[in-house]
Amino acid sequence: MPPQRSGECRAGWAFTGPRPRPGGNWQKVWAAVRDELLAWVFPWPPYCLGCGADLPHWPPADPAICPRCQARLGHEPGSRCLWCDRPAWLAHPDEPCSQCRTLGPPWVAVRAVGTYRGLLRRLILRMKYEDEPYLAELLGRAMAARTGGWPAAALVVPVPMHPDRLRQRGFNQAILLARAVARTGGWQLAENLLVRRQAGAGQATLGAAGRRLNVAGVFAPSPRARRLAGRPVLLVDDVLTTGRTLAAACEALQALGAGAVYGLVAAATPLQPARYTAPERSGEMMPL
Ligand SMILES: [Zn+2]
Numbered sequence: 001m002p003p004q005r006s007g008e009c010r011a012g013w014a015f016t017g018p019r020p021r022p023g024g025n026w027q028k029v030w031a032a033v034r035d036e037l038l039a040w041v042f043p044w045p046p047y048c049l050g051c052g053a054d055l056p057h058w059p060p061a062d063p064a065i066c067p068r069c070q071a072r073l074g075h076e077p078g079s080r081c082l083w084c085d086r087p088a089w090l091a092h093p094d095e096p097c098s099q100c101r102t103l104g105p106p107w108v109a110v111r112a113v114g115t116y117r118g119l120l121r122r123l124i125l126r127m128k129y130e131d132e133p134y135l136a137e138l139l140g141r142a143m144a145a146r147t148g149g150w151p152a153a154a155l156v157v158p159v160p161m162h163p164d165r166l167r168q169r170g171f172n173q174a175i176l177l178a179r180a181v182a183r184t185g186g187w188q189l190a191e192n193l194l195v196r197r198q199a200g201a202g203q204a205t206l207g208a209a210g211r212r213l214n215v216a217g218v219f220a221p222s223p224r225a226r227r228l229a230g231r232p233v234l235l236v237d238d239v240l241t242t243g244r245t246l247a248a249a250c251e252a253l254q255a256l257g258a259g260a261v262y263g264l265v266a267a268a269t270p271l272q273p274a275r276y277t278a279p280e281r282s283g284e285m286m287p288l
């Protein structure tokens, strides 16, 4: 019988879902003590990360969510742009969305687990900002499931983070996602192929023109990187917003001799033409 849970745990994971607990203070204290002990045993919560429900196989060997929450992560039915995987009304299925027409993406295609909202958005934010990097395993496995038909010889490359940002956060979520993707799909991983030369600070407050300037030349091949000689690349990031970051990284890979570049992200923001030209609001969702 899996235990009830509540509150936060020192070891890193926290349950903020449903299941208010009846009972007095001694029950709350006992639940807190038990969660502390569980957190020492399990590197991730031993229940559904989406709704808190018990999982059929407890404890799970990997971070897991129940089938109902799994279904909430993915795309809803409807047409999507082939280049950015955003839901878009398209007169013809092989035409780009308005955002991709403007951007002219240098990649072959982008695929996302789903749209950046709801449960998927919450999991990404928890991974990045609430010190729960184990969520990258869950998200990375879901991302790998979206790569059907892509070349098996592809090299998995994460979008790099500037060293200053890395020191602040302690980890690059794109690297964690890329590791999970490569492990799940059996691809070769190249974590340090690219370097980031600028931190990109303030990107979230820039408009489209400012963003273009801000990411120009921001990525470069690592000094020790070998030429890719036409090898396809699977470029991994957490969230696709305007696409400028992914495009800049893609161009740096092409300068290294990469063949076809495919973008793989945990989520893509909804298509919002109006915000594409307007100054961005402050930006939790901005990957830069
Ligand atoms: Zn669930």
Ligand SMILES: [Zn+2]
Pocket: 081, 082, 083, 084, 085, 086, 096, 097, 098, 099, 100, 101
């Ligand atoms: Zn598009």
